Each structure stands twice: as structure tokens, then as C-alpha cells.
Amino acid sequence: MSKTILIVGGGLSGTIVANGLCRQMGGELRSGALNITMLGTTETHMYQPGLLYVPFGRMREAELFRDQRKVLDKRVNFFVDPAKHIDVEKNQVTTEAGRTFKYDYLVLASGSRIMPQNIPGMKEGGHWFYDLDGARKLRDALNDFQGGKIIINVNAPHKCPVAPLEAAFMLQEFLKGKGLWEKTELTYTYPIGRLHALEPVAHWAKPEFDRLGIKYETFFNTESVDPEKKTITSMEGSTLPYDLLITIPPHQGAQVIDDSGLGKGGWVPTNTKTLYREGSTNVFVVGDTTNIPISKAGSTAHFEADVTIDNLVSLCQENRFAREYDGKVFCFVETGLGSGTYVWFNYTTPPNPGPPSQMIHWFKLAYNRLYWLSARGLL
Secondary structure, eight states: OOEEEEEEOOSHHHHHHHHHHHHHOHHHHHHTSEEEEEEESOSEEEOGGGGGGGGGTOSOGGGGEEEHHHHSOTTSEEEEOOEEEEETTTTEEEETTSOEEEOSEEEEOOOEEEOGGGSTTHHHHOBOSSSHHHHHHHHHHHHHOOSEEEEEEEOSSOSSTTHHHHHHHHHHHHHHHTTOGGGEEEEEEOSSSSSSSSHHHHHHHHHHHHHHTOEEEOSOOEEEEETTTTEEEETTSOEEEOSEEEEEOOEEEOHHHHHTTSOGGGOBOBOTTTOBBTTOSSEEEOGGGBOOSSOOSHHHHHHHHHHHHHHHHHHHHHSSOOOOOOOOEEEEEEOSSSOEEEEEEOSSSOOOOOOOBHHHHHHHHHHHHHHHHHHTTOO
């Protein structure tokens, strides 16, 4: 009897899962024993980490996008029809167009979204680089900036955890190159008592900030932004003036997750090792959609997708579970416009950032080009 694997979400993790399954289960697809269907929200696939480079003029907008249909294996049934309700008891998903898709196995890869509107004044007074429109506006703002106070304001939760640090390092060098660094006061705020959620990364970043002259304020949980007065206020009672506010808005998961009762805030309770939705043995959760307390990053999505592929193949072919996810994450960290480092860690090994180098920066630039091979599951 034919089995159906349904993937909700067309981002990196969902795409890797779909392509990886096609590559490993070609025989089942040819015979009709397996059907793979993806429900996406858009015809295009975006390389999200590339948005960081747009405000600094280091990446063109056209480089960020490919036709999702061309990124996906042609054997995947792809529908631009977002999921509206997910019923894990009946093993079915209803879409916005009113179609119902049954499944034997479900992969939730619905991602996350920025929610600047959740903080009063942030949408009106802040800039960000977490979507294309925001990256464009920030690019224009930086081109017009002639000096003053800049605040990089980090809110939680958010994806790409090292991106705010990268933005600070890149901005410092960008302004220095324009002869504006001496006219600028750059302050970085973070909601807990250090500069990053990962303690080793925070310990590495602090002396780097001190060396470069980047100021910082920790325990800064944003309460509101006043676009007219150009101030940002924390729940702790601190108010900072700004000429340019660069914010990392708080994130939430997809609305369909909340609406389906699968997880508060759009985050699905997920077993840290099996990647099963808690309470299910035929629902996998990958990428930003999980509530696993590790980085919501592209590499996390990739490594989770690889594990999920192996397990789905084993379940379909041998009726057994193959392997567990060990929490592996690998992230490049830009430390300027021409240097970089990296961090890797898992559930048992903490990160340990190494000395920045130009070579690691080149590796990151190379990966920016190779991303599309990664999405196809070939890298």
C-alpha cells in the first residue's frame, strides 16, 4: 500500500528533507509505493542568511532567490497552498484553499517569522535585516547616515543567533570605511546578562567589542520604542536615545501551529533526540518550528533534516528508527567585512570560537554561493 509523506513548509529544512527522500527512495517513487507532497507559502525560495549582506551592499537581491520548483526534485508534488489546520489525530492537513491532504508521515517545517508589531513603536521606529523589505530600508538608512547614535537591539526569541553580533562587527567596519566611526556611538543591547545566549560566545564577543569600541547594555528587555522622540525603553527602566535603531525583532512560529493547538507561539514541543513531535510517532519537527533550546539557524535545520531523512527512509523501508539527532550546529560568524570565525557545538560539546581570519570569511562567502546545493541536499 502506498505511503504518503507530507511536508508543511518550503524553507531550507523542508526542502532538504524532500530532496533527500527522493534521492534515497527513487525505487518507491517509481513504483508508486511512496508519494511526497510539500505545502509551501510562496513560489520562491530565499537564502535568508544573505539578507545580512544586503544593507552593506555586499549581496544583490537577485542572488537571494530561486524558483522553488527548480530547487525541488521534480518528483515532489509541490503546492503553493499554505496549511490552515493540522489534525495530528486524523493524520490530515487542511489548506487555505480548502483542500485536505492525508499523510502517513508528517514533517513540520513551517519556520518562524518576525513580529516587530509585538513591541509598541518598533515597527514604526526600527530597522532590521530579517526580511527583504527591512534589509532594503536599512541599506538606505545606512547610506544616508552621517553620524550619531546607533543602537543594535536584540530581542528573543530570534533565529540566526550570531547574526546580531555579525551585524555589529560588520557595521563598525562599514562606518570606519566611510570615515564615520569617529562620529558614531554604537550600542548593542541584549536581553540577558551577557552578549549572547551561549556563554562561550558571549565571553568571546565582550573583549572584541571592547577592542573595537562598541558599547553594550545587557539585561535590556525591550518594552517600547518612541519613534518621535527616537528613544527605546527597556522593561528594566533604561531609556536610550538613538539616531538609527537596528532591531532584531522577536520571532514567533507559524500561525497554523498555534491555530492547530500544536504549540504556543508557533513552537512545537519536540523530542530533542528523535525530533518527533511530543506525543506522536509519525510527526517529525525540523528547523525553526521546534521548541528545542538550541540555535534556530540554517545549519541546525540542515542537520535535523539529515537525521529526519534517514529515519523516514528506515521507517518506510525497514519499519525501524535509524538514528538520533545529537544537537549539532555549525555557524560561520562574520567579524567584519573581510574576516570571520565559526562556532560548532552539540548537546554535549560547548562552542569555542577561534581567532578570526580572512580565510574563514572566504569560506562563508563560498557557502553563500553553495547554499543552493545544500538546499538540494547535495552538500
